[in-house]
Amino acid sequence: MTVSTSNHFQHWMLEQQSRVEAALDSMLPTADHAPAGLHSAMRYAALGGGKRVRPLLAYAAGELVSGDLKQVDVVACAVELIHAYSLVHDDMPCMDDDRLRRGRPTVHVEFDEATALLVGDALQSLAFQALSGRELADDPGRQLQMVEILACAAGSRGMAGGQAIDLESVGRQLSEPELEFMHVRKTGALIRASVQLGALSAQTGSIDMDALDRFAKVAGLGFQVVDDLLDAESSTATLGKTAGKDASDNKPTYVSLLGVARARDLAAELHQEALRSLEQLPHGGARLGDIAGFIFHRDF
Amino acid sequence: MTVSTSNHFQHWMLEQQSRVEAALDSMLPTADHAPAGLHSAMRYAALGGGKRVRPLLAYAAGELVSGDLKQVDVVACAVELIHAYSLVHDDMPCMDDDRLRRGRPTVHVEFDEATALLVGDALQSLAFQALSGRELADDPGRQLQMVEILACAAGSRGMAGGQAIDLESVGRQLSEPELEFMHVRKTGALIRASVQLGALSAQTGSIDMDALDRFAKVAGLGFQVVDDLLDAESSTATLGKTAGKDASDNKPTYVSLLGVARARDLAAELHQEALRSLEQLPHGGARLGDIAGFIFHRDF
Numbered sequence: 001m002t003v004s005t006s007n008h009f010q011h012w013m014l015e016q017q018s019r020v021e022a023a024l025d026s027m028l029p030t031a032d033h034a035p036a037g038l039h040s041a042m043r044y045a046a047l048g049g050g051k052r053v054r055p056l057l058a059y060a061a062g063e064l065v066s067g068d069l070k071q072v073d074v075v076a077c078a079v080e081l082i083h084a085y086s087l088v089h090d091d092m093p094c095m096d097d098d099r100l101r102r103g104r105p106t107v108h109v110e111f112d113e114a115t116a117l118l119v120g121d122a123l124q125s126l127a128f129q130a131l132s133g134r135e136l137a138d139d140p141g142r143q144l145q146m147v148e149i150l151a152c153a154a155g156s157r158g159m160a161g162g163q164a165i166d167l168e169s170v171g172r173q174l175s176e177p178e179l180e181f182m183h184v185r186k187t188g189a190l191i192r193a194s195v196q197l198g199a200l201s202a203q204t205g206s207i208d209m210d211a212l213d214r215f216a217k218v219a220g221l222g223f224q225v226v227d228d229l230l231d232a233e234s235s236t237a238t239l240g241k242t243a244g245k246d247a248s249d250n251k252p253t254y255v256s257l258l259g260v261a262r263a264r265d266l267a268a269e270l271h272q273e274a275l276r277s278l279e280q281l282p283h284g285g286a287r288l289g290d291i292a293g294f295i296f297h298r299d300f
Numbered sequence: 301m302t303v304s305t306s307n308h309f310q311h312w313m314l315e316q317q318s319r320v321e322a323a324l325d326s327m328l329p330t331a332d333h334a335p336a337g338l339h340s341a342m343r344y345a346a347l348g349g350g351k352r353v354r355p356l357l358a359y360a361a362g363e364l365v366s367g368d369l370k371q372v373d374v375v376a377c378a379v380e381l382i383h384a385y386s387l388v389h390d391d392m393p394c395m396d397d398d399r400l401r402r403g404r405p406t407v408h409v410e411f412d413e414a415t416a417l418l419v420g421d422a423l424q425s426l427a428f429q430a431l432s433g434r435e436l437a438d439d440p441g442r443q444l445q446m447v448e449i450l451a452c453a454a455g456s457r458g459m460a461g462g463q464a465i466d467l468e469s470v471g472r473q474l475s476e477p478e479l480e481f482m483h484v485r486k487t488g489a490l491i492r493a494s495v496q497l498g499a500l501s502a503q504t505g506s507i508d509m510d511a512l513d514r515f516a517k518v519a520g521l522g523f524q525v526v527d528d529l530l531d532a533e534s535s536t537a538t539l540g541k542t543a544g545k546d547a548s549d550n551k552p553t554y555v556s557l558l559g560v561a562r563a564r565d566l567a568a569e570l571h572q573e574a575l576r577s578l579e580q581l582p583h584g585g586a587r588l589g590d591i592a593g594f595i596f597h598r599d600f
Contacts, residue, residue: 029456033332034461035456035461035464037464038456038460038461079502080392085421086421089421094413094414094417095414095417114467115464116395117394117395118389118456118463120421121385121460122423122455122460122461124421125451125454125455125456126455126456127425128447128450129448129451129452130456131447132445132448133448138445140441143440143444144440144443147432149432150434151425151426151429154427155422155425156329156335156342156418156422156425160338160422160425161334161338161422163418164415164418167418168337181334190371214318249444
């Protein structure tokens, strides 16, 4: 990646991050609407932070199929709302008990536990409300497919299921296939859904959806390997959340399983595999390759 | 209501309760699928109990429009899954901290808090997965409308919002309009959605949807008034959940606001109003009137 491409991508990324922020801002009810406390807390949870990796993937996949940008905005919000709800619930005392997220107090610390519980619940509902809205697609069948993909990705055989396996695994040593089984659900499912939903923002007859899905799967797994490396090697200030949490929580990670060096090698292999999957796509997947670069070389 | 009508209704009610139980049973993943612990807990939360008032309303509304019974099964499951998730989360220590539900230990007692959190989250996703499935409607536009209705009913301006207002109101004395504002959301929104979704199981051109919705709104409010009366007057054994909880939690209720006698009068008025709304519907709303009788005269 040359410096100019990189600058170009940086610019695009900032632009999409602003887009999704604005779209979320107008989608989330304000505190003018009752219940004011819940609506403030939902906005605190979903606005003003994060890398917005899932929306970026949706926008990039949307570009690939020349999807309608307004429609991709809705999709980007929906996947980010599911992600935001999962963070709020995961940070709660009965789960990971984290007090810091994106450099700010977590929702249950800033408000209280009951509010955090309801914020997560309501953000999940809002994601499905967004996807079912009339402004989204001109093809209700395709729109329903989006609802189904997101519901499966979020549910007991997707993200929530991955979380459950994560909790069951504390203090146990998992094999690499077991660790992959967990992460394919916990992080991977919603990342795949982000790419699929972005690509469904237009008729996708011309796109190799299998190649796109292979990319998403590998990128999702790589995202987790890099997360494990960052948790082990970064400072809390850089991450904006408590560093070294996996080890202190006795959680199995790619670092605890493979060690730092082999985890780095795995990340590099997954990066190459992700890029290879893109070769079958128009313009070599264009923006998706840049996002893979961002995922695999980020430091937060 | 004559004894024979009542027997007839009892029979119908048991039949629909079995139907929704069987439909939920086949919809909920079994413990054969990973994560086994989460799937067991989801089944514990959603199967084997409850009056199934929301499914009954969906079946009755479905009958009124001669909706396809297989489609109403899906709708009945979806509303019950949302209801079941809300009970699991409401019972958690950071909310109502209840240890008994339907005569059994609550989910966080039987399993643990983290599992209860994930069970609720995954049951919500499953509700939307059900509504987006291909077996439901032959008209994707109508099916999308169902998703939107359920998402709004569950979200921050529906059920979750009502819960938030409930929490904010502990220890305060609310006015009757404030209490109604809360309950229209907390209990009413999902009850209305149950009737609407049942009625959407067929083309509803011939039905007065406004009258149907008035019925649902009044029945939903009445349901709550009766709940408050039962909480104040019944035993824990009869209710299958802790009785007298509202007063010990210092929650504003129709009984604390109006006293028992006036709360009873209000329930009777709402019952009459519900029945009047049905007069504009085919066969006088038939089964819905019987369900209103059940709601207003139940003792659990």
